[in-house]
Amino acid sequence: MIMKKWQGKNLSAKILFSSPGVAQQIWIENRTGAILFDTGDGTLRDLLTNRLDLRKLKGIVFTHGHFDHIGWLYSLLGYLRMIRRTEELLIIFPKGCNEAKLLLKTFVNHYRKSTPFRITAKEISPNETFQIGGMIIKSYKMVHCGSVKGPDGKEMILGEPPALGYRISYKNETIAISGDTGTDGDLKSLIKDADLAIIEATLAHSKKVPQEAIKRIHLAEDISREIGKMAKQYILIHKGKRKK
Numbered sequence: 001m002i003m004k005k006w007q008g009k010n011l012s013a014k015i016l017f018s019s020p021g022v023a024q025q026i027w028i029e030n031r032t033g034a035i036l037f038d039t040g041d042g043t044l045r046d047l048l049t050n051r052l053d054l055r056k057l058k059g060i061v062f063t064h065g066h067f068d069h070i071g072w073l074y075s076l077l078g079y080l081r082m083i084r085r086t087e088e089l090l091i092i093f094p095k096g097c098n099e100a101k102l103l104l105k106t107f108v109n110h111y112r113k114s115t116p117f118r119i120t121a122k123e124i125s126p127n128e129t130f131q132i133g134g135m136i137i138k139s140y141k142m143v144h145c146g147s148v149k150g151p152d153g154k155e156m157i158l159g160e161p162p163a164l165g166y167r168i169s170y171k172n173e174t175i176a177i178s179g180d181t182g183t184d185g186d187l188k189s190l191i192k193d194a195d196l197a198i199i200e201a202t203l204a205h206s207k208k209v210p211q212e213a214i215k216r217i218h219l220a221e222d223i224s225r226e227i228g229k230m231a232k233q234y235i236l237i238h239k240g241k242r243k244k
């Protein structure tokens with residue numbers, strides 16, 4: 001089941017799944033091609049049960065290397081090998097994203113000779129522009145530290161992996177994807193005036209959360225909504241637990 005979808009004149013977005021600490025996968029397409037943003041748990045199942053046309057898939061783009069955004073890359077590549085894909089596949093990830101690099105290396109080392117399509121991997125820094133399937137994509141620096149609950153119940157920051165947000169443009173239409181981020185990233189320029197902004201809202205409300213967490217770990221729904229208003233339309237995703 002597609003969680004949420006949006007249809008513009010030239011671009012469309014399908015949020016296949018998004019839940020923090022579980023998975024995220026977002027399918028963006030124009031008439032001729034598609035890009036998959038992140039490949040969390042169940043990506044392959046989501047693509048197949050939604051009958052998305054994998055022949056349209058031109059590239060996979062990662063926002064960052066946490067397991068809920070990247071874990072299913074190996075299975076997806078295995079499936080594309082099994083169905084004998086022949087078209088080149090681009091794989092884009094933030095510069096220094098070792099998880100993507102190592103997963104890819106594991107797949108390629110093992111299956112290079114029997115994989116009928118070329119995999120072209122590219123590391124991207126903030127403020128770079130590249131093209132996939134006719135769509136122009138610009139990267140924006142996000143700040144998303146990993147965190148876990150410490151023994152005292154307080155959030156412990158685990159370091160800051162490279163994280164990017166992306167603005168995808170095609171024929172005067174633009175979709176912005178924040179990925180996971182705190183407010184310290186280049187979030188406002190990413191979202192401003194986009195036709196659609198897809199923004200994470202992991203935390204329920206900023207009130208009870210330390211400022212540091214909002215700045216450097218995740219957005220809270222009240223803040224995501226405020227920032228979302230800078231775009232023409234917005235969708236909030238990656239929502240964590242909410243009290244009913």
Ligand SMILES: [Zn+2]
Nearest residue numbers: 020021068180
């Ligand atoms: Zn996440």
